[in-house]
Amino acid sequence: MLTDALLLDRTPTVPGCAPARCQACKARGNSLCAAMGDGEISALHAIGRRRSLPAGQVFNWAGDQNNHCATVVEGMLKVTASTEDGREQIVGLLFPGDFVGELFEEDATLTVSTLCDTDLCTYPRAAFERTLEDHPRMERMLLRRTLAALGDARSRMLALGRRNAKERIAGFLLDLVERTGQPAGNGGVRIAIPISRGEMADYLGLTIETVSRQLSQLKASGILAFAKGDRGCTVLGEERLRAILNPA
Amino acid sequence: MLTDALLLDRTPTVPGCAPARCQACKARGNSLCAAMGDGEISALHAIGRRRSLPAGQVFNWAGDQNNHCATVVEGMLKVTASTEDGREQIVGLLFPGDFVGELFEEDATLTVSTLCDTDLCTYPRAAFERTLEDHPRMERMLLRRTLAALGDARSRMLALGRRNAKERIAGFLLDLVERTGQPAGNGGVRIAIPISRGEMADYLGLTIETVSRQLSQLKASGILAFAKGDRGCTVLGEERLRAILNPA
DNA sequence: GGGCGGCTTTGACACCAGTCAAATCCCCGT
DNA sequence: ACGGGGATTTGACTGGTGTCAAAGCCGCCC
Structure with missing residues (x-):
């Protein structure tokens, strides 16, 4: 699983110097990477892989194995929850810099799909979670984002309920x-x-x-x-x- | 702000040995404290203060300064969002072990109140956030809880919307x-x-x-x-x- | 340019859930 | 036991939103 990522798209990295792909990344300024120094970011770079998806494509289906997460580089995605009989509710919209995926879950409960042509920086979930452990600043950043997403979800619950x-x-x-x-x-x-x-x-x-x-x-x-x-x-x-x- | 907490309820602590209050705490097993060793937990103990609230009492009003957070020791609370004209939506229920409060926000956007007589272990928010920085395991635990809360909020969005x-x-x-x-x-x-x-x-x-x-x-x-x-x-x-x- | 197909708009109608109101239940203190 | 008062249940009615259907709009491909 990790091997794939390591074999593909391996830009040579010099310690303390951000990989070229990351330096040029449009999302770096407001993504999880924003808080990371050039040295740290190479840890993410090592497991990350660029992926482009056309509009209307599913990144991950609810119910499937939850093997990948990602950062949105460009484009937009929707996160959808569904009832068994097919009614749908969009529970989140994702923009450049946003984190994509359900961490610490073996199976996905939500479907993520693109709203337009979208570029992602994807990571194998397990490797991402390990990287998180070694990089408290990144973890802190993710905590803040998750708290923000929770606040957002709660204000939307008010809208949907009342x-x-x-x-x-x-x-x-x-x-x-x-x-x-x-x-x-x-x-x-x-x-x-x-x-x-x-x-x-x-x-x-x-x-x-x-x-x-x-x-x-x-x-x-x-x-x-x-x-x-x-x-x-x-x-x-x-x-x-x-x-x-x-x-x- | 911090002084209050330090002056009150100061159990003498031996490094490496959990404070008596924490040892006896009913919520310890499934709260943020669960992941902390006896040594670490004294850092939380140092800023924490027990508080009992009767049923129907507000812990924190939406719009007020957001100075405190807490862990539920016993009892239940509701987290409520409101429209300006007074319609209400309960956006979360909190049980023993759950974390209470909106971190990293100067002002509260949600009202938290008790559903029955409730015991809390409260912390000044600023001190809690500082403690979090020094204890990555606690931060990780909080991240997992926040992700779980987000998942919960999303499944409730499906219910409310569809x-x-x-x-x-x-x-x-x-x-x-x-x-x-x-x-x-x-x-x-x-x-x-x-x-x-x-x-x-x-x-x-x-x-x-x-x-x-x-x-x-x-x-x-x-x-x-x-x-x-x-x-x-x-x-x-x-x-x-x-x-x-x-x-x- | 013509026509096909998807997205959007508009209309008619049905029905679920809200509103207003009254009756009932039940806890609690006297 | 009695009475007061809040919570809950039930009833009658309304209205907003969903459903079904048809028309309009627009891009796109032939």
Whole structure:
């Protein structure tokens, strides 16, 4: 298992000097690697292997052996939980720098798949866990990320359990504004909606139709304007969205 | 902040020998302390302070300064997220051995309160975080717990987003069977429902009335039998509950 | 350019769970 | 035993969201 990783993509490393692949990595600044010195990072590099996946590909199926984890270098993934009869809930979205995988579990309980063409730096899980033991700073970084993910999951539990459809949509759009919003000319904010209606529905615990209807209503009330031809839109009423999310 | 803890409850400690309070602690076996040797544990003991809270008391309010964390020694707590207009969602339940608190956050975003009389071993958050840095084994233990909590949160997101009322109730009862179930004479399993109908509703993202109606239906169909006088009940149809949770 | 197919929108309707209200149960103190 | 009060149960009704169905839109390939 480890051999694969060692045989492939072995950049010669000089102690104290980051491997070239890592130096050039777009995700290094905000991934687990960020906290590691050049010397430390070569330990990760030694077990890591680059992998590119096209859009819509599964990285790991729920129920399969949980042999790999990864860092997102570029692109996006979704983490999905499912009922036995096939209903789906997206329980997490992953962006560049995020860690991918369920550590310390023999079998995966969640399905991870790409939302667009995605580059990963993958590690055999067992080797990654061993590396973690030798690098407390990395472990600390992972702890912080895991705590952040837990906080996120909890705020989403509030949304799924207690907010209605319009509030969930408003909250999602405001999250996008925070993550990717760019000022647009007319005082609005330009955002890219990176997922399909169906994925929004799976993320928000709604149906496609409800998502579509709510977005249409926001458009009709002048809060949103949709761009032609892409998945972008402009938020014209950020404050009104906040008022929807937090009704009096 | 730290002074308080040091002044109070200072059991003399011999290096390499667990403090008496910790030796006798009911939670030691399955708390963060479990992985620590007697020598290490005195570091936690030095900053820890026992605290007893009656049922229904708030340990920490969302929005308040986040100055303390703790380990549950005995009893139960709930972790609650709220919308601005007062809707509530229980995002976690805490049992003996569990860790309490949001690390690395200046202000609390969640309210933690007791479900029954509860004993805690509390630590000033800053001191706890410093101790964590010096004790990688403890940090590793906390990482594992946090990952487990995240997995739990994600399976609850699936329930809140995609399961109907009956399925959520069935899942909750099966969780109780797994946690506290004792074989009952007639082939059933005896469980204690440790929370009120209102708290079940807040946990499951339902209303009190819906919870009550669903339980009544389960009783009517012979799957559940309620005990008189306490919150206990007997699960007579565990398999039928599983069938409800996972419909074909 | 035409047509196919997937994604999205819109409409009509059903139903599950929420709301409001009242009755019942039960714990507890007097 | 009696009475008060909170928790729980039950009933009647409403409404939001899901379901089913059809139409529209758009990219893409032939």
